Amino acid sequence: MMQQIYPVASHSYAYELNKDMQFAAAHYVPAEEAGKCRKLHGHTYFANITVAGDTLDSAGFLVNFAILKQLIHERFDHSVLNDDTESFSADEPDRFPTTEAVARTICEIVQRHLDGTENRARCLQVYLRETPTSYCIYRPKAGIAHA
Ligand SMILES: Nc1nc2c(c(=O)[nH]1)N=C([C@H](O)[C@H](O)COP(=O)(O)OP(=O)(O)OP(=O)(O)O)CN2
Numbered sequence: 001m002m003q004q005i006y007p008v009a010s011h012s013y014a015y016e017l018n019k020d021m022q023f024a025a026a027h028y029v030p031a032e033e034a035g036k037c038r039k040l041h042g043h044t045y046f047a048n049i050t051v052a053g054d055t056l057d058s059a060g061f062l063v064n065f066a067i068l069k070q071l072i073h074e075r076f077d078h079s080v081l082n083d084d085t086e087s088f089s090a091d092e093p094d095r096f097p098t099t100e101a102v103a104r105t106i107c108e109i110v111q112r113h114l115d116g117t118e119n120r121a122r123c124l125q126v127y128l129r130e131t132p133t134s135y136c137i138y139r140p141k142a143g144i145a146h147a
Pocket residue numbers: 029034037097098099100130131133134
């Protein structure tokens with residue numbers, strides 16, 4: 001799994017890095033249409049995060065790989081995603097912890113960090129696999145500010 005090839009995000013930045021990571025988390029999707037997924041259940045999520053930019057920081061990094069892991073793995077590993085009310089909500093479908101919303105949330109967390117760095121790299125893509133047969137790719141629209 002860790003050596004797989006991902007769909008590429010097209011861009012003209014000089015540098016692009018990718019960080020793979022896994023985290024175990026439980027969730028449920030609070031919608032009638034979710035069927036069995038309305039019940040609490042768990043996944044070993046697999047994420048690939050793509051960051052790009054034209055300049056490196058004082059360590060010679062676009063962004064430290066270890067920081068990316070810290071931002072996402074420490075926050076979501078062995079958690080119940082629905083309990084993370086900063087990221088998810090049972091009231092708005094856009095914020096149910098679906099593969100789509102989790103991928104977008106990862107991108108937003110990473111971009112918020114990058115916005116505070118000297119070289120201001122961009123998170124261009126989050127590939128998030130929820131099961132062996134289901135994944136989502138989130139690519140933020142260019143120029144959209146992150147919450
Ligand atoms: N568009 C989405 N559809 C579904 C989501 C989702 O996040 N976005 N989530 C679920 C469930 O949470 C479930 O975890 C994944 O569903 P599914 O791929 O159907 O899981 P299976 O392991 O049963 O898949 P099979 O290929 O049939 O074995 C549902 N839909």
